[in-house]
């Protein structure tokens with residue numbers, strides 16, 4: 001599967017038009033649900049869903065734990081679109097394909113994107129089942145040259161050299177902190193590092209990541225946030241901590257562990273996200 005390298009604005013708009021013909025919702029908020037977190041979509045009221053394989057050009061998840069559909073509906077009375085499952089670079093998709101859904105959400109009128117992922121904890125005080133508010137990101141894949149913005153810039157959507165000094169929206173982070181305090185949810189904060197995967201990290205990889213300031217590590221989110229910010233979409237992000245990263249090589253990491261932790265994390269994320277949406281209303 002050679003990944004498609006670039007999408008033109010008219011291709012992106014074709015996808016958006018195809019989706020518009022299938023739902024009457026005009027979403028203001030988009031949500032991307034990571035591994036094991038798909039159950040959050042069940043909170044959507046009056047849902048209308050579209051399977052990914054019925055949307056032209058849309059990348060289809062191949063990973064266990066990703067349902068693979070768009071759910072439109074209401075959360076706290078606000079129109080939302082939820083991606084129940086995402087695709088990753090390691091599945092064989094290009095960075096442009098991985099991030100096409102964010103482009104399409106922008107064309108559908110989405111102003112705020114909530115990104116979620118499953119992540120390994122690098123900080124020793126984080127435990128499986130915890131939630132981390134993402135305050136910044138480390139783009140390991142991008143530093144090696146793989147940017148979703150590589151190629152002709154779509155000037156209608158954003159600038160050639162987008163600023164990333166405030167990738168995660170300060171006001172939305174404050175809202176998340178307030179909701180966490182009110183709801184009695186422990187909310188860690190930290191930097192999320194994105195690696196390509198799919199192999200988990202070696203202990204040496206993890207000690208390197210710790211040394212450069214990463215608090216949690218995963219295989220997604222960062223490309224999506226770059227595309228969101230290129231188009232001036234506001235972003236808030238949460239990592240669901242699924243496992244302790246194995247800095248000394250004493251334990252192993254499995255995908256099942258990642259999916260299981262999701263069960264504990266989903267109710268917390270639901271409280272946080274609904275609280276933020278109430279704050280926006």
Ligand code: HPA
Pocket residue numbers: 118119120121200201217218219242243244245253258
């Ligand atoms: N490493 C990378 N990605 C992950 C991990 C991890 O430990 N846990 C969940 N996603």
